[in-house]
Amino acid sequence: MRYGGAVNRLAASTSAYLREHAANPVDWYPWGEEAFARALRLDRPLLVSIGYAACHWCHVMAQETFADPTIAARQNALVVSVKVDREERPDVDAVYMDAVQRLTGGGGWPMTVFCLPDGRPFHAGTYYPPRDQGGMPGFPRVLDAIATAWGERRDEVTRAAEQLTSALIPQPLRGRTQPGPPVHGEQPWAAAVPAAAARRLVGDGDPVHGGFGAAPKFPNAPALHFLLGRVACDPADPEWPQGVETPGGFVERTLDAMARGGIHDQVGGGFHRYTIDAGWRVPHFEKMLVDQAQLATLYSHAHALFGRERDRRVVADTIEYLLADLAVSDGGFAASTDADSEGREGRYFVWTAEQLRNVLGDEDGSLAAQMFGVSRAGNFDDGASILWLPRSVEEVAAELGGTGAEVQEAADGWRERLRAARAGRVPPRRDDSRLTGWNALAAMSLLDAGVVLARPDHRQRGLDTLSIVLERARRGGRLRHLWHPGAPPVEATLSDVAALGLGLVAAHQATLDVHWLEEAAWIADAALPRYRDQSGPGWFDAPADHDPRLPVRPRSLEDGAVASGTALAALFALRAGALLGSAALLADAEEVLESLLPTAARVPLAFGGLLQAAEAARAGPVTVAVGGGTADQREALLAVVQERYRPHVLCLTATGPHPPGSHPSLVGWPPPGGDRAAAVVCRGTVCALPEADPGGLRVQLETP
Numbered sequence: 001m002r003y004g005g006a007v008n009r010l011a012a013s014t015s016a017y018l019r020e021h022a023a024n025p026v027d028w029y030p031w032g033e034e035a036f037a038r039a040l041r042l043d044r045p046l047l048v049s050i051g052y053a054a055c056h057w058c059h060v061m062a063q064e065t066f067a068d069p070t071i072a073a074r075q076n077a078l079v080v081s082v083k084v085d086r087e088e089r090p091d092v093d094a095v096y097m098d099a100v101q102r103l104t105g106g107g108g109w110p111m112t113v114f115c116l117p118d119g120r121p122f123h124a125g126t127y128y129p130p131r132d133q134g135g136m137p138g139f140p141r142v143l144d145a146i147a148t149a150w151g152e153r154r155d156e157v158t159r160a161a162e163q164l165t166s167a168l169i170p171q172p173l174r175g176r177t178q179p180g181p182p183v184h185g186e187q188p189w190a191a192a193v194p195a196a197a198a199r200r201l202v203g204d205g206d207p208v209h210g211g212f213g214a215a216p217k218f219p220n221a222p223a224l225h226f227l228l229g230r231v232a233c234d235p236a237d238p239e240w241p242q243g244v245e246t247p248g249g250f251v252e253r254t255l256d257a258m259a260r261g262g263i264h265d266q267v268g269g270g271f272h273r274y275t276i277d278a279g280w281r282v283p284h285f286e287k288m289l290v291d292q293a294q295l296a297t298l299y300s301h302a303h304a305l306f307g308r309e310r311d312r313r314v315v316a317d318t319i320e321y322l323l324a325d326l327a328v329s330d331g332g333f334a335a336s337t338d339a340d341s342e343g344r345e346g347r348y349f350v351w352t353a354e355q356l357r358n359v360l361g362d363e364d365g366s367l368a369a370q371m372f373g374v375s376r377a378g379n380f381d382d383g384a385s386i387l388w389l390p391r392s393v394e395e396v397a398a399e400l401g402g403t404g405a406e407v408q409e410a411a412d413g414w415r416e417r418l419r420a421a422r423a424g425r426v427p428p429r430r431d432d433s434r435l436t437g438w439n440a441l442a443a444m445s446l447l448d449a450g451v452v453l454a455r456p457d458h459r460q461r462g463l464d465t466l467s468i469v470l471e472r473a474r475r476g477g478r479l480r481h482l483w484h485p486g487a488p489p490v491e492a493t494l495s496d497v498a499a500l501g502l503g504l505v506a507a508h509q510a511t512l513d514v515h516w517l518e519e520a521a522w523i524a525d526a527a528l529p530r531y532r533d534q535s536g537p538g539w540f541d542a543p544a545d546h547d548p549r550l551p552v553r554p555r556s557l558e559d560g561a562v563a564s565g566t567a568l569a570a571l572f573a574l575r576a577g578a579l580l581g582s583a584a585l586l587a588d589a590e591e592v593l594e595s596l597l598p599t600a601a602r603v604p605l606a607f608g609g610l611l612q613a614a615e616a617a618r619a620g621p622v623t624v625a626v627g628g629g630t631a632d633q634r635e636a637l638l639a640v641v642q643e644r645y646r647p648h649v650l651c652l653t654a655t656g657p658h659p660p661g662s663h664p665s666l667v668g669w670p671p672p673g674g675d676r677a678a679a680v681v682c683r684g685t686v687c688a689l690p691e692a693d694p695g696g697l698r699v700q701l702e703t704p
Contacts, residue, residue, distance in 0.1 A: 050109065059340055103121075112124065346381075353376050574616050579650055622682070
């Protein structure tokens, strides 16, 4: 390859992360047959290096370790180096992350995995500096150790790879212990496991700052959403321990702490990926589409449940950020923005007291500094400060002798002026990759925001996004993981398929348009079965004809940045099964729940998505079929369902043709009694009389 100011094989990649390494003196290969063939021909280990465009420490390793000509020469002589973008190839990332976690007890990015020439891993780590530091081995020492083991103890290396690969093979999930059809909502685990998991999550939560665990601190939206669903479905749990914070109180406190913290971009809106402290104050500054989508939805549902204006404001600014900074010209959304700009982490986001005064003037700048926790010494590098809210608006108002509304109005004005000033800075780079699953989650957040913010344009943008994903990502009976121009034809993951299915179900509930239900039926009938485990319950993350270069077919059961593919698929199967009248889909979901919930009860923080599905199975299904009359009458009935967060209630249209297996509420439609629109509420297969009055429908929904 060409070095010394030239570029390597990664220069032509559509991946922003791979192109970042194009000028490295490392002889990089993209993941593919050429790299494997070269490793086999030269009898060298494969080095598989995995990261993503917004990853700060990936940039550090690229700029310090992989840019060093001396290290690169040694690397080129000893191994065949493969660079992988985890956003582009989540299947590759899943397999090797499992290996890293098994070998080291942890994981993260950049990920550094040494493999046999056929891809079976035998040694792994994460970030390696260019030289030994802080007890961490430098990359040259690691390379030398690998070369010594490869040349002198090949049998040990091969045995280690065989043993590790064997451990990576997913074991079949346990099937039903009792024969016969499932009884939806009446299994022995249905009530006990979600209740116990909620008690454990709240009991183990951070009693000071909210959320879970110490530093580094991630929002863990799936676990918070599970707790929110518990409150919605069972607001007065009679068995909740006395003196223990309630799930609702814990979620409210956590949402407030995140909204006031540095993890929340106080100027531009939206959320950073995580914080390096337990108090939500000091983030790593990358912003991910998946986090904006999940947190906008979480705050939307919290507002619908608790009615707090502060949650609505977070929804508004997160959606504003989503549309302003992540929207791309073809109608979808980009994957992320970087933590760094101008070569420094956080430079775009931080402020000094002097900068505030320069933008806002002396008086407002001084007040804004107090409001946003900015001091002369700073709380970040070089005297700069990350903006956060040390005190609530109400506390500031009490100090200043004004009202909360006056302080809020002033703060909003400061934010606008700071945002305009910040626009003159060099922004972080954006990764324009369009991921099917993440765009589906973004579409759902826009549907929810359309209700909470009374913004029909947001709802329409969500529907348009789903249409674009279907148009660009669907190829026959398959889905693609990526659909931006020039993207490699990577097969969708289970998470992509299930998230899109959930988005289509949500679109049908938001519009009562049968088109969306028909598309959800396509997911259930054509796309999802390709991921089915034929040896037991559940699904794999990749289809049966997955990339043959992967040493195993991946299946991830625990949540990551988003709920696991298995959890999303179970939730989709429950919702689509209820709407389509499919006993097979319901059975698929319930077998997975029965198999995995004993583990989820022990470690609920890793299974928040699955616990959401379990709560849906326990509380539901409650379906509301709406049809007849005028569009305004149907909208009035639909608005009753949407006026509060009811995760166990599903809407479907009673107008027009339906996919096979129609729901019991549609039998004998239309109901007698005039030309007005009506709603039929069913709990399981037991349906109430049709109700044309919105107030009467509200009573039916709120009466157990």
